[in-house]
Amino acid sequence: MTRRAQNKADLLAGTALAAAAAPPAPSPTGATQPAEPARHLHENMDRSVRAAVARVTGGVSPHAFMEAWSDWALHMSRAPGRQLEMAERAQENALKLLASCLPGTEGAARTPFAPKDFDHRFDHPGWEQLPFRSWKQGFLAVQDWWDHATDRLRGLEEQDANRTRFMARQALDLVSPSNFPWLNPEIIETTVRQGGRNFLEGAEHLSQDLVKTLTQRHDPPPAGYRLGKDLACTPGTVVYRNDILELIQYAPTTAKVQAEPILIVPAWIMKYYILDLSPQNSMVKYLVDQGFTVFIISWVNPTAEQADLSLEDYRKRGVMAAVDAISAIVPDQRIHAVGYCLGGTMLAIAAATMARDCDERLASVTLMAAQVDFVEAGELLLFLDESQVAFLEDMMWDQGYLDRPQMARTFAAIRAEDLIYTRAVRRYLLGQDDLPTDIGVWNGDTTRMPARMHSQYLRGLFLENRLTAGRFAVEGRVIALKDISAPMFVVATETDHIAPWKSVYKTQLFTDNDLTFVLTKGGHNGGILSEPGHPRRHYRLSHRPAGAHYSGPDGWQERHRPRPGSWWPEWSAWLLARSSGEGIPPAVGAPDKGLPPLEPAPGSYIHLA
Numbered sequence: 331m332t333r334r335a336q337n338k339a340d341l342l343a344g345t346a347l348a349a350a351a352a353p354p355a356p357s358p359t360g361a362t363q364p365a366e367p368a369r370h371l372h373e374n375m376d377r378s379v380r381a382a383v384a385r386v387t388g389g390v391s392p393h394a395f396m397e398a399w400s401d402w403a404l405h406m407s408r409a410p411g412r413q414l415e416m417a418e419r420a421q422e423n424a425l426k427l428l429a430s431c432l433p434g435t436e437g438a439a440r441t442p443f444a445p446k447d448f449d450h451r452f453d454h455p456g457w458e459q460l461p462f463r464s465w466k467q468g469f470l471a472v473q474d475w476w477d478h479a480t481d482r483l484r485g486l487e488e489q490d491a492n493r494t495r496f497m498a499r500q501a502l503d504l505v506s507p508s509n510f511p512w513l514n515p516e517i518i519e520t521t522v523r524q525g526g527r528n529f530l531e532g533a534e535h536l537s538q539d540l541v542k543t544l545t546q547r548h549d550p551p552p553a554g555y556r557l558g559k560d561l562a563c564t565p566g567t568v569v570y571r572n573d574i575l576e577l578i579q580y581a582p583t584t585a586k587v588q589a590e591p592i593l594i595v596p597a598w599i600m601k602y603y604i605l606d607l608s609p610q611n612s613m614v615k616y617l618v619d620q621g622f623t624v625f626i627i628s629w630v631n632p633t634a635e636q637a638d639l640s641l642e643d644y645r646k647r648g649v650m651a652a653v654d655a656i657s658a659i660v661p662d663q664r665i666h667a668v669g670y671c672l673g674g675t676m677l678a679i680a681a682a683t684m685a686r687d688c689d690e691r692l693a694s695v696t697l698m699a700a701q702v703d704f705v706e707a708g709e710l711l712l713f714l715d716e717s718q719v720a721f722l723e724d725m726m727w728d729q730g731y732l733d734r735p736q737m738a739r740t741f742a743a744i745r746a747e748d749l750i751y752t753r754a755v756r757r758y759l760l761g762q763d764d765l766p767t768d769i770g771v772w773n774g775d776t777t778r779m780p781a782r783m784h785s786q787y788l789r790g791l792f793l794e795n796r797l798t799a800g801r802f803a804v805e806g807r808v809i810a811l812k813d814i815s816a817p818m819f820v821v822a823t824e825t826d827h828i829a830p831w832k833s834v835y836k837t838q839l840f841t842d843n844d845l846t847f848v849l850t851k852g853g854h855n856g857g858i859l860s861e862p863g864h865p866r867r868h869y870r871l872s873h874r875p876a877g878a879h880y881s882g883p884d885g886w887q888e889r890h891r892p893r894p895g896s897w898w899p900e901w902s903a904w905l906l907a908r909s910s911g912e913g914i915p916p917a918v919g920a921p922d923k924g925l926p927p928l929e930p931a932p933g934s935y936i937h938l939a
Contacts (some may be wrong), residue, residue, distance in 0.1 A: 394717040398493035405486040406479075416479050423471040431464045443470035448825075449747040451508040451755070456515025465507040473502050489715065496712050503751055517759050524761070531761030539757075548939040549774070552766045558932050561768055562603035564615045566931030568628075569919035570655040573636070574643060576628040576933040577652050579659065579918060580614060584621045586912040590693045591623040591660045592905070595649055597671035598629040598783075601775050601936055604855060605670065607768040611861045613898070620902045622666075623916060625656055627673075631938040632780045637726070639780040641676075641787060645804070649680040653691060658923045660916045664693035666905055670858065671829065674700020675791065678811060678837075683804045685813035694908050696819040696901070698858050699829045702811060702840060703798040704791055706833040708826070719788050726781035769855065798840045811837075815876075817844040819904055821897065823857025824849060835883040844876045846904060849887070850897045860896045868892040871900060 406412060426442040440463070445452050457466045480495035482488065507513040511521070511529075520528050542549065554560055566580035594614070596602040605626065606614040617624050627648065632639060656665055669677030674697040681695050701707060756762045764770065796802040802809060818841065822831035831849055838845055850857045850869040860867050870890040874881075893900075919925045 391717040391720075394715055395493060395497060397717070398487075398490040399497070401487060401490040402480065402483070402494040405483050409483060412483060416475070419475055419478055423475055427464075427467055427471045430467045431460070433460065441467065443467055443474055445470060446747070450752050451506060451747060454514075454516040454519075456519060459515065462507075462513070462515045465513055469502070469507055473499070476502065489712070492709075493712055496709075503747055506751065508755060509751060511759055514755070514759070517755070520760050528759065528761030531763075532758040535757045535761070535763065551771050551775075555766055555768060555771045557603070557936055558930075561608060561771065562606045562932040562936060563609065564606050564612055564618065564931065567918050568928040568931065568933040569659065569925050570652070571928055571933075571935075572647055572651060574630055574639065574648050575652065576630075576928075576935045577655050578626050578628060578931045578933060580618050580624045580626075580931065581918075582621075582623065582915040583618050584915075587621050587623045587915045588906065588909040589663050589911055589913050590666055590909045591625060591656055591663065591916075592617060592666045592668060593652055593656055594624065594626040595652070595667065595669040595673035595677045596627060596629070597673045598644060598648075598676075599672055599777060599779065601631075601772060601777060602626055602628045603932065603936060604769075604772050604859070606932075607772060607859065611768070611859050611864075613859070613861075616861060616898055617902070620906075621912065622905070623660065625652065627652055628933050628935045629777070630935045631777045633778070637781040639783050641679075641783050641790070642804070644676055644783060645680050645683070649676055653680075655925055657691060658925055659920045664691055666694045666696070666908070667692050668696040668698065669700055670698045671700055671854070672787070674698060675702060675797075678702050678814075679797065679802070679804065679809065681814050681816065682809040682811050685815060686804075686807065686809050692816045694817050694819065694905065695814065696821070696905075697834075697837060698821045699823055699826055699834065699854050700820075701829050701833050701836075703833065703836045704795050706830060706836070707792060708828060708830040708833065710792075710828060714788060714792050716793070719785070719793055722788065723781070723785050726779075726784060769859070798836075811840045812842050814841060815843050817846075817908060819846045819848070819901060821848045821850060821858065821901075823852050823854060825852065826854045826857065828854045832883045835886070838874055839880050842877055845874045847872050847874070848897050848900065849890075851892075860898065862896040862898060864896060867896055868894050869897040869900070871897075 423443075430440055430442055441458070452466050456462055476498040477495060480491055480498055482491050511517045517528075541547070551557060551561070564580055566578045568576045569579045570577035594602075594605060596605060606612045609615055614624055614626060629648070630636070653665060653667075657663075667677055667681065669675070677695065678697060678700070681692055684690075684692060753764075757764065790796050790802060794801070797809075798811065800808060800810065818837070820834060820837050822829070822834035824831060826834075835847065835849075838847065848869050848871050850860055851867050852858075852860060860869075870887065870892055872886070872890050919927045921927075
């Protein structure tokens, strides 16, 4: 019987659910607590109702957003000066809009309002001709007014201001002139040229997407993008497996390798092969070609039966199990540990715990687009407060996990202009099919999150920020990032909306070790996948010696000039400088220590849908 069916059976029978069905409440220090007592029938009924609502809203709490609107409206009603300012703004925008609509208008007066850098809805040159220019500028003028109307207001919670701005943008995006065939010059031009065939092809795309959404069908990779053949194709072997991970050891490509191996810890919210995409942009292949012995964790895609996996499970039976296996395969050598995104956060927790326990097996720690402090965690905070987290917990309690589409919708909503509406117009109204790319195939290969672990992560780290507040405990004892003495290489990306660079930069505030910080061009994924030869790339770099005073991020970009090219060679040289020399490549696995080769890379967990 499935978890969901068991919940409903217990509810109808009037019995209490097993304590393991509900996420355990974390302790004030972040330690794992004993399972909760059996819940009352009435509370189970409430949670079932909230879970049903959460599935309809994609896990977004209606209460949280209604509260934000109420807070904004009440503060605005008590601010006559701000109301007058917004009236003047409306008048100014109206005059600019009127001037831009006059025939023969040139220069700045022609386009007084510009879309955001990531907004590609108005890229077609037809939007610069009347009457389309008037519709575009009118939409952007209203958008500009709402951006200012929902700006910070004295007494208004910053999170509520951000949420009202987000909701206003969502409503405006829905009625953008680019969404309507008779207002969009690109759609009109395409329809005339194709004789309406674009609508027929768009209807076919829409029906395909509806079926896939309703059935939750997981499409196989398109031709030329097969896992293990075209993607995730760096030669290697699975040398360790448990119920949480597979550990892959990659085959050397050089006659000698550095004595210290590398362990890469990817986020469990993604399939690991974002770091081993095509051969030309594979970070794994690059490191192997530089003469390193590389290991990487491939996380399992959890099911409802694994709902009780915890953060501690991912640390102990995940990161630490991998460290133990590597220490058996490459004995008497320290490890260069690398963490990406949430994997970097988990690696920081593991490294701090190892430092506390005098475990000196780490030669260095690299954190890529990873946060340890969540006060400035970017636009994901729009979806996180007590109401939101409780809403998600009820949905995960019912399902056993946070499902793939529910996470995908959250990330897409943050950049709805480009990720939702631009794609919808292209696919359903222009009749254009999605062109496959390696990162696009990976992006569609999403994973689930175990209910207990995700609840602990959201509450202990995102909501309560325990790691940098000195309240995160491992095995009953608090850990501190300042205990980490291994040198660090910290990478942030300029346009990251998941791990904003100033938030990643704050790793320097909570550590005292030797630390190199890199800020590279690109977003959360694109900035990390910045292989040598990638066009128009640059990065900035700074070094903080151990024990140096903290210097904040304000003005940091101005003080550090951009360096052209990829940051990968800089990182490789940094790793080499902290390695002890070359030697014979280690054997594959360690059969005499219970670590025999299991199967060729990329293993089996990568294929779990």
